[in-house]
Structures are given as structure tokens and as C-alpha cells.
Amino acid sequence: MGHKHDHSHHHSGGNVKVAFFLNLSFTIIEIIGGLYTNSLAILSDALHDLGDSLSLGLSWYFQRLSKKGRTKAFSYGYKRFSLLGAIINSVVLLVGSIFILTKAIPELFNPGETDAQGMLYLAILGIVVNGAAVFKLRKGESLNEKVVSLHLLEDVLGWVAVLIGSIIMMYTDAPFIDPLLSVLISLFVLHNVFKNLRKSMLVILQGIPREVSIGDIREKLKNIPAVMDIHDCHIWSMDGQYNILTLHLRLDNDYKLSEQAKLKEKVRNHLIDESINHVTIEFEGKDENCELEEC
Structure with missing residues (x-):
């Protein structure tokens, strides 16, 4: 039977590589900026981005490995190895989001002072950098790439929320917005992590693909x-x-x-x-x- 070929898949490793370096560079800037502005939302997102950087690195590695042909040890080749990247990505975000919630929820009741203007500048930079990474991965077809792309899209949405929150904080006395954003971002990420884990486990447990009847x-x-x-x-x-x-x-x-x-x-x-x-x-x-x- 003729196999279906996805030509965009050939470029996927390069897409993940570019997204990895973009994300890792920005994570370093984000940690420094979060400490400077004393923003829990930004530090929380820095942890999220650090997890994404690890995930992207693993995705890049597993995606390259998955293209290897069949061997004596793996008669179907290494295609399934790309799933490891998707599962590790999800677990990293799961642990990171729970950690963020344990820090952000107490801050809701006793918020600290933050530099709202600094948050605004970092949010604009975050939207640009993460948006560029999503753009690079937008044509990805593997489950691994879709998971990574979703993580980066969540980062963009998170930065949009930080942007709006920082503008509100610049003109009103509402320091609780910073930890509130952390909680909302974490809950949104957790929701999608469970969805992605369910998809990955369906493949691992050899469930019937949803598109097949x-x-x-x-x-x-x-x-x-x-x-x-x-x-x-x-x-x-x-x-x-x-x-x-x-x-x-x-x-x-x-x-x-x-x-x-x-x-x-x-x-x-x-x-x-x-x-x-x-x-x-x-x-x-x-x-x-x-x-x-x-x-």
C-alpha cells in the first residue's frame, strides 16, 4: 500500500531546534527580569519556559532518533521514540504547574509589590519570542510537535495575560493581579497537559486511532x-x-x-x-x- 508522506515533517527537526534555542535564550532573560520586577507571574512563567526548553531539547533529540530505520532490536524502527518526548514534555509541565500553584495561591492573600512597567516590557518581548517559536512549529504534524507547539502557544497567551495585567497594575492599586495570573496560567496549562497525556497514552496502550473506524x-x-x-x-x-x-x-x-x-x-x-x-x-x-x- 502506498504510504502517506508529509513533506513538512522533514523540516520538523530544524523547527524544533530553532524553537529550542529561542526558548532557552528567552528563559534566561525571563528569570533575570522576573527577579528584577519581583513578579511571581513572570518567575512562574520562567519556570514554565525552562520546562518547555527541556521539553524542546528532548523533542529535538527524540524526533531525530525516531527517523532511524528498523534495527535488530526495533523491528518497526524508532518512530515510537518521539512519543517519549511528548510524555516527558507533559510530565515536566505537570510538575512545574503544581509547583507554581503552591507558590501563587498564598501570594493571592498577601501579594508583594511588583514593577508593572518592567512586566509590560517583558510581556511584549515574551509575545514576540514565543510567537516566533510557534510560527516555526505551526506546520508540525507529529504528536510530539503538536504538544510542543501547544506549550509555546500557551506561553504566548500567558504573556498576553501578563501584558493586560501589567497595564491594569500600572493604573490601579491591584497587586493581587500578579499571583492571580500565575494561578490562571497554571490551571490552563494543567487542563491541556491532561488532554495531551491522554492522547499519548492512547498510542502507548495501542488504542484505536481516533481518525480510524x-x-x-x-x-x-x-x-x-x-x-x-x-x-x-x-x-x-x-x-x-x-x-x-x-x-x-x-x-x-x-x-x-x-x-x-x-x-x-x-x-x-x-x-x-x-x-x-x-x-x-x-x-x-x-x-x-x-x-x-x-x-
Whole structure:
């Protein structure tokens, strides 16, 4: 079966690399700026960005590793390794967000003084830098890249919130806005972290990809005259993008090998629009007894 190629995927490693260096450089500026302005929101976001920098570095490494071909140890190659980056990213943000909440919630009731004007300048810089990183990753197709891109988009939204908060603080006496922003940013990040972990775990646990329907596959294959029965179907994804299907087909006759080859090609053609990248087919005779009858 013809495999689907995503040409933007070839540039994804470079995109992650650029985003990594952008994020790491800005994290250093952010830590200095957060200490200077005495802003918990900025220091919290610095921790978030530090986690993102680690995540981006891991993503870059795992994405390069995932392009390696099959070996004696890994017969499917290293595609699934890119998932490790997505899971580590999520765990880093989970731990970081909980840490931020433990610091920000007490500050709500006893907020310290912050330099609102300094926060404003850092927020503008944060929007520009993180926006550039999101722009570099916007065409990423791997689950890993989508997770990283989402993290960076969250940073942009966080900086927009800091920008608005700093403007309010410049003109009103409302120091509680700084820790409040920290809490809101952390809760938003946690919400998305759980969503991403659920997606990653679905792949790790070999769940059926959301874009694939066993019912549709069965209906399409039943339209092939030679096929009497379809069973023992297994569908899973290597990395959230590359999907694999194995199935047994009971045929209505004893076909020659050359005829079976044509049937296999027909099966693959029927599945060309079903988001399946790799198909393994086992044919059975009409009177053959298969122990694996369920699909």
C-alpha cells in the first residue's frame, strides 16, 4: 500500500531546534527580569519556559532518533521514540504547574509589590519570542510537535495575560493581579497537559486511532466479492501519525498466489482513504478453522 508522506515533517527537526534555542535564550532573560520586577507571574512563567526548553531539547533529540530505520532490536524502527518526548514534555509541565500553584495561591492573600512597567516590557518581548517559536512549529504534524507547539502557544497567551495585567497594575492599586495570573496560567496549562497525556497514552496502550473506524473498514472490505468474512482486526498507531492494521480475510475460494496478490492490492486500494499507512493481511480458505474469529 502506498504510504502517506508529509513533506513538512522533514523540516520538523530544524523547527524544533530553532524553537529550542529561542526558548532557552528567552528563559534566561525571563528569570533575570522576573527577579528584577519581583513578579511571581513572570518567575512562574520562567519556570514554565525552562520546562518547555527541556521539553524542546528532548523533542529535538527524540524526533531525530525516531527517523532511524528498523534495527535488530526495533523491528518497526524508532518512530515510537518521539512519543517519549511528548510524555516527558507533559510530565515536566505537570510538575512545574503544581509547583507554581503552591507558590501563587498564598501570594493571592498577601501579594508583594511588583514593577508593572518592567512586566509590560517583558510581556511584549515574551509575545514576540514565543510567537516566533510557534510560527516555526505551526506546520508540525507529529504528536510530539503538536504538544510542543501547544506549550509555546500557551506561553504566548500567558504573556498576553501578563501584558493586560501589567497595564491594569500600572493604573490601579491591584497587586493581587500578579499571583492571580500565575494561578490562571497554571490551571490552563494543567487542563491541556491532561488532554495531551491522554492522547499519548492512547498510542502507548495501542488504542484505536481516533481518525480510524473499524466499522468503515469492514464495510469497505465486504464490498470485495471474494471476501466472505473479516475478523481478527487490530489497528494501532506507532506515533500518533503512522497507523498500522492487521486482519484476517476468509475467501470464497482457493485462489492461486498470483490471484491473492491482486486481492491484496485491491484490499489496500479500498483502504487508501482510511488513514492506514501499513497493512498486514492474512488470507484463509472458506473451510479453514481460525481460532481468532472476533474483530
